[in-house]
Amino acid sequence: MTMTTSSSSSAAASQNAYFYPALLLGLGSIIALLLIGLVIPKWLLFLVTIAAANGLVSLGIVILMRSGVVSFGQGMVFALGGYAAALAYGKLGITDALVLSLGGGLVAVILSAPFAYLIARYRGIFFAMLSLSLSMVLYGILIKSESMGGSDGFNMGRPTLFGIRAADEWSSYLNYAVTITLSGLCTLATYIYFNSTRGLVSLAARDNEIRVEYLGSSVQELIATNYLLAAFMGGMGGALAVIALGHIEPNFSYWTTSGEFVFVSILAGHYSVIAVFIASTVLEIVRSFSSLYFPNTWQLVLGLFLLAVIRFLPRGIGSLWEKRVKKQQQGERA
Amino acid sequence: MNIALTIMIDGLTYASWLFIVALGLTLVFGVLKILNVAHGSFYALGAYAAASLVGWFASMQLAPELSLIAMLLAAVGVAVIVAPLCERGLLRIFYGRDEVLLVLVTYALFLILEDVTKIIWGVNPFYLSEPYALFGNVDIGKQSYVGYDFLLVIVAIVVGFIVWWGLNRTRIGKIVLAVIHSEEIAASMGVNVSRIYTLAFGTGIFLAALGGALTAPMISVQPGISVGVVILSFAVVIIGGLGSIPGAAIGALIVGIARSAAVHLMPVAELFSIYLVMAVVLMFRPEGLFQRSQARKI
Numbered sequence: 001m002t003m004t005t006s007s008s009s010s011a012a013a014s015q016n017a018y019f020y021p022a023l024l025l026g027l028g029s030i031i032a033l034l035l036i037g038l039v040i041p042k043w044l045l046f047l048v049t050i051a052a053a054n055g056l057v058s059l060g061i062v063i064l065m066r067s068g069v070v071s072f073g074q075g076m077v078f079a080l081g082g083y084a085a086a087l088a089y090g091k092l093g094i095t096d097a098l099v100l101s102l103g104g105g106l107v108a109v110i111l112s113a114p115f116a117y118l119i120a121r122y123r124g125i126f127f128a129m130l131s132l133s134l135s136m137v138l139y140g141i142l143i144k145s146e147s148m149g150g151s152d153g154f155n156m157g158r159p160t161l162f163g164i165r166a167a168d169e170w171s172s173y174l175n176y177a178v179t180i181t182l183s184g185l186c187t188l189a190t191y192i193y194f195n196s197t198r199g200l201v202s203l204a205a206r207d208n209e210i211r212v213e214y215l216g217s218s219v220q221e222l223i224a225t226n227y228l229l230a231a232f233m234g235g236m237g238g239a240l241a242v243i244a245l246g247h248i249e250p251n252f253s254y255w256t257t258s259g260e261f262v263f264v265s266i267l268a269g270h271y272s273v274i275a276v277f278i279a280s281t282v283l284e285i286v287r288s289f290s291s292l293y294f295p296n297t298w299q300l301v302l303g304l305f306l307l308a309v310i311r312f313l314p315r316g317i318g319s320l321w322e323k324r325v326k327k328q329q330q331g332e333r334a
Numbered sequence: 335m336n337i338a339l340t341i342m343i344d345g346l347t348y349a350s351w352l353f354i355v356a357l358g359l360t361l362v363f364g365v366l367k368i369l370n371v372a373h374g375s376f377y378a379l380g381a382y383a384a385a386s387l388v389g390w391f392a393s394m395q396l397a398p399e400l401s402l403i404a405m406l407l408a409a410v411g412v413a414v415i416v417a418p419l420c421e422r423g424l425l426r427i428f429y430g431r432d433e434v435l436l437v438l439v440t441y442a443l444f445l446i447l448e449d450v451t452k453i454i455w456g457v458n459p460f461y462l463s464e465p466y467a468l469f470g471n472v473d474i475g476k477q478s479y480v481g482y483d484f485l486l487v488i489v490a491i492v493v494g495f496i497v498w499w500g501l502n503r504t505r506i507g508k509i510v511l512a513v514i515h516s517e518e519i520a521a522s523m524g525v526n527v528s529r530i531y532t533l534a535f536g537t538g539i540f541l542a543a544l545g546g547a548l549t550a551p552m553i554s555v556q557p558g559i560s561v562g563v564v565i566l567s568f569a570v571v572i573i574g575g576l577g578s579i580p581g582a583a584i585g586a587l588i589v590g591i592a593r594s595a596a597v598h599l600m601p602v603a604e605l606f607s608i609y610l611v612m613a614v615v616l617m618f619r620p621e622g623l624f625q626r627s628q629a630r631k632i
Contacts, residue, residue: 070434118617125369125433129572130616133609136565140606255565259371259441266438296452303445310439311427 018195026188030181037176047284049176049244052183055280056237058264059183059190060230065270066194067219067226068206069123073131074234074261076138077108079253081235082242083148084108086156097159097178101239108235109228116231120223123209135253142250153249156242175244182240186233187273193229194273202226234261267309269316279317340477341594347483349590350490351549355563356570356582357497358541364514364577365534367433368425371440373542374564375447379416380543381550381559382451383408385460388550392464401465405547413540421535426528444560452557459556466551486548493541498579510534514577569612574624581624 037045057074064071081104088094088103119130143151158171161178193199205212205219212219242248251257260283268279283302290301313319359373387404420443428439469481501507512520513530521527545563553559570589574581589608596607603610615623 072437122616125437125576126616126621128434128437129568130613132565133569133572133612133616136609137606137613140603140609143605144602256561259438262438263441266435297449299445300449303442303449306442306445307424307439310431310435310442314431314435 019192022188022191026184026191030184033180033184034177037173037180042172045172045176046244047288048281049172049179050241051281051284052179052277053237053240053244054261054284055264055277056183056186056240057234057261058268058280059186059273059276060233060237061261061265062268062270062273062276063190063193063202063226063230063233064223065265066199066206067202067223068209069127069223070262070265071131071227071230072128072255072258072262073133073135074230075253075255075258076131076135077112077231077234078238078241078257078261079135079138079142079248079250080108080111080231081105081238082248082252083142083238084235085239086154086242086248087148089156089159090154095157095160095165097161097174097243098182100159100243101178101182101236104239104242105232105234105236108231108238112231113228116224116227117220120220120227132255132258135258136255139250139253139255142253149249151250153247153251155247157246159243172244175240179240179244182236183277186236187277190233191273198222198225263306267306267313267316269313269318271316272318272321275316275318282317336476337598339474341591341598343474343477343479343483344594344597345587345591347479347486347590348594349586350483350486351545352566352570352590353490353583353586354493354548355542355545356567356574356586357494357579358538358545359567360571360574360577360579360582361497361541362535362538363571365510366425366429366531368436368440369433369568369576370538371437371564372420372443372447373440373538373567374560374562375444375451376412376416376539376542377546377563378451378555378560379412379447380409380546381553381555382455382460382546383412383543384547384550385462385555386455387411388462388465389460398464398468401462401468405465405550406544408547409540409544412543413536417536417539418532420539421532425535426531429531444564448557448560451560457557459554460550461554462551464551482551489548493544494579494583497537497541501579506533566608569608572612573615575621578624584623 037048040048057078060077061071061074081101084107085100085104088100094100094103115134119127119134122130142148148154158165159174159178161174194203201212201217202222205217205222209219212222238252241252264276264279264283267282268275286302286305287298290298294301355373355377358376359370362368362370362373384405387408388401391401391404392398424443425436425439428436431439466480466482469485471478472481472484473479499507501510509520509525510530510533512523513525513527513534517527520530546559566589570585571577571582572585573588574583574585588611592607592611593604596603600607
């Protein structure tokens with residue numbers, strides 16, 4: 001505990017020391033990824049697009065994890081954003097990929113806002129279960145809504161960008177570029193948020209909530225805000241996933257979908273924002289390869305993989321390179 | 335009036351098997367502090383095992399009444415073979431970790447068991463309707479109900495009583511209660527905590543498998559039945575309070591009646607009526623209806 005705060009507060013004190021390198025690194029990686037997208041094969045392009053879109057949802061869970069709670073119902077905001085984008089495309093004729101994804105995020109925030117304060121009163125298993133039940137309520141509504149295709153869902157066409165409709169061979173690159181840019185910017189913003197005062201207070205709330213309350217911060221308000229941030233990212237991830245897949249169905253809100261998002265967050269750990277996208281890509285790769293080579297037992301492979309991660313990397317991939325964690329581990333050993 | 339009676343009876347029969355399954359879930363949580371996502375998979379294993387055993391009994395030309403024994407044997411088999419494997423071989427490694435991480439461990443177990451069931455029994459549905467007709471029909475008013483459903487209600491009451499009696503009136507039950515209360519102190523008094531864990535987990539899994547075996551004649555046993563059941567039993571134990579037996583009974587009744595009311599009055603709401611009830615209960619009584627609130631640790 002002492003190690004975490006001392007190193008974190010020094011990070012906050014010298015804001016410029018982390019801000020500009022992070023900004024450069026973040027924008028640099030976005031540009032690098034956009035260029036790499038031009039040369040990689042199409043299946044990989046699609047895989048990374050989906051991984052980045054799903055990664056955004058898990059990034060939201062990581063924000064919540066840093067304040068000490070885990071949502072088992074992020075499928076709800078994922079579905080809200082996805083349905084918002086698909087409906088806006090089909091019924092309102094909005095085709096711009098950027099507008100659709102940002103709109104998806106906003107709709108998810110607006111519709112989950114009434115629950116934010118309420119859910120922020122709960123911790124541990126109760127937070128997880130309440131978020132799960134909210135997502136299952138949405139699932140129950142979606143599966144019975146005839147106008148939105150019921151359990152089959154419905155399709156949406158290809159998006160445009162700034163009024164331009166990409167040619168066939170470029171359409172998957174367009175999705176890739178939008179997804180990479182948006183999730184890159186969100187990652188950068190999250191990193192800055194983590195090192196801001198509020199972000200560090202979240203981490204303190206994870207360590208000891210009552211101490212934070214006595215110091216004058218409202219933990220409930222903190223978690224509510226983080227819940228809404230997570231909703232925005234989840235909604236945007238849902239919209240981006242729908243744009244890439246061209247199809248939406250109620251399963252977006254099912255508890256097994258939420259379980260996968262939590263899986264990625266745990267695999268990543270809450271120490272590093274980049275790790276979330278690495279974890280999400282790893283999951284997609286394991287999923288596609290095991291469904292290719294073990295078509296009937298890919299869930300089995302996924303489960304064993306998950307167990308191996310929890311067993312051997314309990315703090316997540318991010319703990320492999322984050323200095324803060326290493327210091328903390330040394331502190332615990334000493 | 336008639337419709338109210340129908341809702342009550344449908345709700346009661348639905349609640350009865352749900353209570354048996356949820357009782358297992360709540361027992362495992364009470365003792366091991368694990369919210370077992372794979373609970374539904376054990377339900378499915380029980381249903382599949384029952385389908386196989388009843389089929390085998392039928393091929394041996396045994397009396398149809400014996401199929402009830404076959405169902406019981408199926409549940410016992412799952413509890414004796416699979417439960418120790420999972421608890422000793424897997425869960426034991428992760429004891430003491432964060433409770434949310436443990437949820438994820440059982441989620442992994444759920445994924446694994448899902449495919450294992452498919453490997454053993456394939457993907458085609460099984461039907462075993464013979465036991466369902468064993469008890470004929472019962473007429474109440476103008477409506478006719480299947481006798482087997484009432485058998486389920488009786489079984490649920492008996493199972494609930496046995497578990498309550500076992501926990502409160504026997505030596506081993508009192509030891510289990512001591513472990514639930516504080517495993518450290520129980521261990522220092524000489525209780526073999528890890529054996530109690532195995533026992534409690536085995537009993538919980540037996541109840542899940544029993545629920546699966548008993549419902550097997552009423553449904554088509556096919557891949558995917560586990561997924562819905564676990565969410566239903568979550569709703570039950572959350573409504574009643576995690577770790578509480580009367581809570582599980584009341585929770586099961588509430589869920590059963592909410593569902594059958596929705597089915598009869600507003601079919602559109604069938605799926606989400608249950609989760610709506612669960613969300614409402616959580617909002618007003620976060621610890622469930624039958625749970626004393628716990629002191630916050632500073």
